Amino acid sequence: MSKGIIVTKSYQFALKIVELYKFLNYEKKEYVMSRQILKSGTSIGANVEEAQAAISKRDFISKISIASKEARETHYWLRLLKDSNYLTLKNDLLLEECEELKRILISIVKTSQENLN
Numbered sequence: 337m338s339k340g341i342i343v344t345k346s347y348q349f350a351l352k353i354v355e356l357y358k359f360l361n362y363e364k365k366e367y368v369m370s371r372q373i374l375k376s377g378t379s380i381g382a383n384v385e386e387a388q389a390a391i392s393k394r395d396f397i398s399k400i401s402i403a404s405k406e407a408r409e410t411h412y413w414l415r416l417l418k419d420s421n422y423l424t425l426k427n428d429l430l431l432e433e434c435e436e437l438k439r440i441l442i443s444i445v446k447t448s449q450e451n452l453n
Contacts, residue, residue, distance in 0.1 A: 341440070342384055342437075342440055342441065342444065343381075343384055343385065343388065345433075345436070345437060345440070346380045346381035346384045346403065346437060347381045349377065349380065349381065349430075349433055349434070349437060350377060350378045350382075352430060352433070353373060353374060353377030353378055353410070353430075354374065354378065356370075356373065356377075356423075357370050357371075357373065357377075360373075360417070360422060364422055366417075366422055369413060369416065369417055369420075369422070372413055373410060373413040373414065373417070376406045376409040376410040376413060377406075377410045377413075377434075379402075379403075379406040380403050380406045380407050380410065380437060380441075381403075383399050383400070383402045383403035383406060384399070384400070384403050384441075386399045387399035387400045387403065393448065393451070393452050394452070396448060397445060397448045397449060397452070400441055400444050400445050400448065403441050404438065404441035404442055404445060407434060407437045407438045407441055408438060410434050411431065411434045411435065411438060414430055414434055415431065418431065
């Protein structure tokens with residue numbers, strides 16, 4: 337998988353998270369979880385971008401690992417928002433996209449670690 341794919345997917349996901357934040361904040365008047373998901377959901381792409389400018393393989397792995405952790409946190413907030421009825425079934429697509437990002441990032445970390453030696 338090309339590194340460009342994760343850059344694109346994480347950026348597109350961040351845009352959707354920003355829209356979700358606006359919906360939660362302005363429509364649902366939910367301020368705490370909306371802020372949390374905004375921070376973690378946009379941080380995925382920010383760390384992927386930083387990884388593109390890594391100064392070493394270890395630095396790259398570190399940044400991608402952080403992105404992976406942020407994806408896990410975002411997945412948690414999405415599940416919590418869904419189970420607390422702030423989100424509807426149509427937002428399941430975001431959960432699926434987040435799950436895909438998690439799988440891609442984990443794969444990148446594992447492959448990069450294997451190639452480190």
